[in-house]
Amino acid sequence: MANSTTNLPLNVGVVGYGLSATIFHIPFITTTSTLKLHSILQRNPSQSGKSAPRDHPGVKHFTSLDQFLADADLDVAVITTPPETHFSFAQQALQAGKHVLVEKPFVPSVSEADALIKLAREKGRLICVYQNRRWDSDFLTVRKLLADGTLGRIVEFETHFDRFRLEKPSTWKGTLGMDQGGSALYDLGTHLIDQAYVLFGMPRSVFGILASQRDGLLLGPQNPDLEPDSVTAQLFYDDGLVVFVRIASVSVETRQPRFWIRGTKGSYRKEGLDTQEPQLRSGLKTDDANFGRESPEWNGKLTLVGDDGSFRVQDCPNVEPETYSKLFELFGEALVRNRQEDLPVPASQARDVLQIIEATKESARSQRQIQLSQ
Structure with missing residues (x-):
């Protein structure tokens, strides 16, 4: 089980190391007082391209999701990989006892959103969606x-x-x-x-x-x-x-x-x-x-x-401007209190948006x- 949310700052691990992680998440995690960049999961660091170990030598690095989630010091998993992975990765993170922040689009369907909301409630963890705009x-x-x-x-x-x-x-x-x-x-x-x-x-x-x-x-x-x-x-x-x-x-x-x-x-x-x-x-x-x-x-x-x-x-x-920093500030505060109602973008709201998206498709x-x- 991850550390109690009374221990600050909270250890945050980032899944993925593409544009989302490097531009929209890590710069804000590292400047939010309640959060600490603890680890990065990058399956294939490149010698000539993007390399999390090279860019962030002071944090832990993993190439396997199982090893990443098995770290008992990890409090929060931030999922920045493509959307077809969001449900599986968020599900595994919640089952491992981690709080979760998921990039948008949250998941491809309302039914998957409902399943993650239910699992987070059962595990007593918070799940938030990155609607930065x-x-x-x-x-x-x-x-x-x-x-x-x-x-x-x-x-x-x-x-x-x-x-x-x-x-x-x-x-x-x-x-x-x-x-x-x-x-x-x-x-x-x-x-x-x-x-x-x-x-x-x-x-x-x-x-x-x-x-x-x-x-x-x-x-x-x-x-x-x-x-x-x-x-x-x-x-x-x-x-x-x-x-x-x-x-x-x-x-x-x-x-x-x-x-x-x-x-x-x-x-x-x-x-x-x-x-x-x-x-x-x-x-x-x-x-x-x-x-x-x-x-x-x-x-x-x-x-x-x-x-x-x-x-x-x-x-x-x-x-x-409040800027995207506000999302991370509010997310950190919600984690400290462990209060679903304090999340800046609760998964239940992302689920409603998915219902509108599915209606648009239909x-x-x-x-x-x-x-x-x-």
Whole structure:
């Protein structure tokens, strides 16, 4: 059994040593006071490529999951491997008595999510999902606009991840099928649907269109096995709100759209993606004063209606960034207290998002609107 959560910092082991581990997890684990990078599992360290033992000589290194999980000093397993491994690896980690943080997409199916949630409860361990884009600065700005009532009652919410990438990715994002947690729906769609879920909860129903823009094909009766690089989903809510989720691989724009939100008092438009990922890839440190900050040229635009019916347009800079560091801070605090309700992204919420994703797939295949149980 791992150390008691009263012993700080908690020993964290990372499974995998690809982009997710090196860019999105290890830099934050090493700067979170309640956490300590204890070990890394990399099956095949490379002499010329990525090598965890070379990059992190001061921690333990493993090439076998069984040996990694058998370490009695390990408290937390962070799973950063491709999504088809998430269920098996998380299951084994929980059975070994470890707390677990799983990269998104959590698992490929609702049934697998339910099984892990049940196992974590039986073992008295916590399982959290890495939905880091809840801490994008533009999304935090949107949350504040809605919480403050700046836009009034929201009637349409449009959220985009659009790119111009004619070449299919050679990573799992382009090689795994949807049944294994691959495709644009699970990769990028998980982020966008999760953000909509955070803001508005479960929709009443879903209508989805999944396509391969690169190949000019549509998922449906004629192409039942198509793996999409494009998503158009509509989430319908009881108060009349419609959320549009949009992902494109063929979008020739110098300023890609991000948000377009319309309400009874105003609207908000935003272009460009959050800066944290490109900053991390470029080597910017997580404690740098500029981390998470955008240039003013990418400020969003607010259009507000006055009491006399006139429109006023103004810049809307992002709120002060909390950055992805906040997810790890909250995760560490939840582990210290061993409280499920304190987790920044409980697995039960990721399970709800998977239900919306599965409804989107069913809708696209059947070409009809799918009702969701509330």
